[in-house]
Amino acid sequence: MAVLCISSVKLKSSLKMLLVSIVALLFTQRVLAQQITVLNQQGQPAVDLVVYLQPHNEANLVVEFVPVKAEVHQKDKRFSPYITVVQKGQEVAFVNQDDITHHIYSALGPKRFSFKLRNEQEQELILFEKSGHVSMGCNIHDWMSGHLLVVDTPFYAITDSQGQVVFDSLPEDDFTVQVWHPQLKLTDNQQSQTFHLPQEHPLTITLEAEFDSIPKQQSLDEFEFLEGY
Amino acid sequence: MLIYRLIIIACGLLGINQVKAESNDFALSNVEHSIHGVVDIRVGYADTIDSYLDGGLGKLAANNGGQVALSQLGLSYHSQWGDAWSSRIVANAYVDGINNGIGLTEAMVRYRDIPSESGIRLDVEFGLMYPKISLENVATTWASPYSLSYSTMNSWLAEEVRHIGLSTTVESLGKYRQSAHDFSLTAEAFMYNDTTGAMLSWHGWTQSSRQTLLQETLPITAIPAMQPGGMLDEQAANSDPFKELDDRIGAHVVAKWTWRNNGSVQAGYYDNNADTLIVKQGQYAWLTQFGHIGAKWRLPMGINLISQYMQGSTIMTNTDGWPVVDNDFHSGYIMLSKRWSQHRVSLRVEDFSVTDNDDTPEDDNNEDGQSMTLAYQYQLDRPWFIQLEYNVIDSTRPARRYLNLPIDLIEQQWQLSSRYFF
Missing domain, CATH: 2.60.40.420 (Cupredoxins -  blue copper proteins)
Structure with missing residues (x-):
């Protein structure tokens, strides 16, 4: 009986541990960061693109940050x-x-x-x-x-010089991943794909279209004192 | 007076947008003022003859020899009412010992709203203004960022191609069409420029940064035909470039295409529509018509190309309609300019001519010439530019023999300038 009693205590303890572990695991998954890299058609990092994620479960739109x-x-x-x-x-x-x-x-x-x-x-x-x-x-x-x-x-970012964005606290869900740039030659200037996120590994998205020329934001007259003539 | 008609048209056009403007806080309490300007002081040395500014046939603003001058004190006073309405008054002063002066060069009201949903923008100006031609004179008070002396064609605009008029520009901005191409069409109607063409005929092309002041009249070289008994003896000694003689409205249209990140190209046609049968107080109406094209383009290695060409004719008749002065003319320049950190180097080459088609004795207006300008600019501080410039003009003008001057002449000029913009 004593042995059984001890075993019962051990079992309870083990179950408790398991439960804590599962909760911990779930919790860990909740804060798992997701890295996404965007590459252009030539396989080079695509810089200064907007990446935003739309969770399919609307409840996941509510965030604390x-x-x-x-x-x-x-x-x-x-x-x-x-x-x-x-x-x-x-x-x-x-x-x-x-x-x-x-x-x-x-x-x-x-x-x-x-x-x-x-x-x-x-x-x-x-x-x-x-x-x-x-x-x-x-x-x-x-x-x-x-x-x-x-x-x-609430899940949006702009790609850095490596073409990367990182989402630090992503709930587990199916997401429509949208990549947008005003000169991206696609309908509404964006590309959409659905992924189940977060994933264990970094995600790489390759663009399906080229870019139009990006404005230089520079006058044809390079001078500081122009007057609208 | 037809000027009232112009004013009524202007008021009508501007009135179309009145309701919209009111919604943009069109209230006196919202008026904003600002003053911009330039102070340009130069020392120079010229190898030339007496300047055209003094009634000579020299093509530069300087006489032969050394010179220290306040070459431009320009002030531009802006007022803005709400988002779309503004006004601009530009005054200039010159102290060069040859033809000192102070006065207005431009004065206008402007309506320029933001583009519509379809990317169409309306820009309307009314007042004393230049026709929209020059690609060089884009800085405060119509100065050129590139060179101290303007090209011959833009020097002519500065001297006698200005008017009181109405300018309407409709632009289509490409970014609203997912396009890198903008288009604009400008239509201008004007008066008070009936003598345009007189100075070009009688002293030919010039090269300076002098803008005629509103109250100024321009001394004409004492050519033999203007002496008593000559065919031009009724012509006043000075030409008044802002004179209205025939109560007729002239027109100028210009179309422009801009390709984002690359450049722009424009083409236009000008016709002052003057009635050459009119003469008042020795001021004749000259029928002056010309076409012009121009381009501003970014070349490789950070080099900018600016080039313009104009070609046209000017006619002055006696009151019977007999052509006394009948000239064709052209002027064109190609300029390359490169700016890097505080430095800018600009090189401009020009070709120009006047062809005299009439038989009036003792009034030969023929001219043929080329010019080269090399300018180096150093930006000492954000608003302060030091500029070193060399101009050379090689021209043939038979009329110089009337003044016992060589028909073939090479004029040169070296200038060192301090230009302070604010």
């Missing part, structure tokens, strides 16, 4: 960065770093606006309530061009 506040700068008569991505419902700060006036506008898409940033360091906050592509320009400096993608998911 707070998104980083996005800023779009006007510096040296260019939009910097050229591409910005934010989640629907976020505010974006437009910051003029030049000592001249910029007239920033969006005349198309889910959000239309027009405002002047006259002084250096002047800011304007714009709230983006709808998802979609916002193409921005400057009505004074036509060569300036910037893009904002508003997505309906």
